[in-house]
Amino acid sequence: TAMDVLKFKVNGKEHTVGSNVSSDVMLVDYLRNYLNLRGTKYMCREGGCGACIVTASKTAGGPFVSVNSCLVSVGSCHGWEIKTIEGLGNRKDGYHPLQKSLAENNGTQCGYCSSGWIMAMHGFMESKKEATMMEVQNAFGSNLCRCTGYRPILEAFKKFAKDAPKEDRLMSLKNLSLCKTSKGGCCKSGCDDEEDWCMVREDDLGETETKKIVLKDGKIWYRPRLLKDVYQILGEN
Ligand code: FES
Ligand code: FES
Secondary structure, eight states: OGGGOOEEEETTEEEEOOTTSOTTSBHHHIIIIISOOTTSOOSSSSSSSOTTEEEEESSTTOOOEEEETTTOBGGGGTTOEEEOHHHHOBTTTBOOHHHHHHHHTTOOSSOTTHHHHHHHHHHHHHHOSSOOHHHHHHTOSSOOOSSSOSHHHHHHHHTTSTTSOTTTOOOOHHHHHHOOGGGSSOOOSSOTTTTTTOOOOSOSSOOOOEEEEEOTTSOEEEEESSHHHHHHHTTOO
């Protein structure tokens, strides 16, 4: 009957699980094999590695919490709104600040674990609008990375903490949660970092053109579009 139809949204698009799919198929396999969303990875299949993390909400538009997609069957996702790494940001629509920060801080090597880390951080950010660097660090007990040694990953995310050193700080978690950069360009969503530390660039093609911005204290700031140029201005490489 119509009541038996399994439906959920993935990255804003409604999906009806076909009768060819058993309701005990795990969400990770459904995403990868039926929806072709292979940014979500898997390894342990028992909730221990975090490679499969996506975020999900039971109410339209969030808040989203992290979910290990290897642990939930499609049968338990009825009515959910699910977000995968592809929905958070992608090459075509623009990358999310979390994706950019991880890439630009060398927090990704083979990349296999990266989507899980980013989605776990996305879930954390949705639950906690402000966090300290220590809270960010302690939020990750179940993501494994075999390559990076963890430090660069945590450094990339700790830059969003409220107590991050000013020269490191990218954007507060609160503003990050407002940031809709996957649409490309500054989202103008009411974030008060926009004039100052917004790392949004108008495209992802490597353009380095600067934009003149008058800061709140009257100083003129030439905002480079690429974060690495910010680091150069700060005297870092
Ligand atoms: Fe899901 Fe490891 S595959 S936590
Ligand atoms: Fe290779 Fe994390 S970058 S597993």
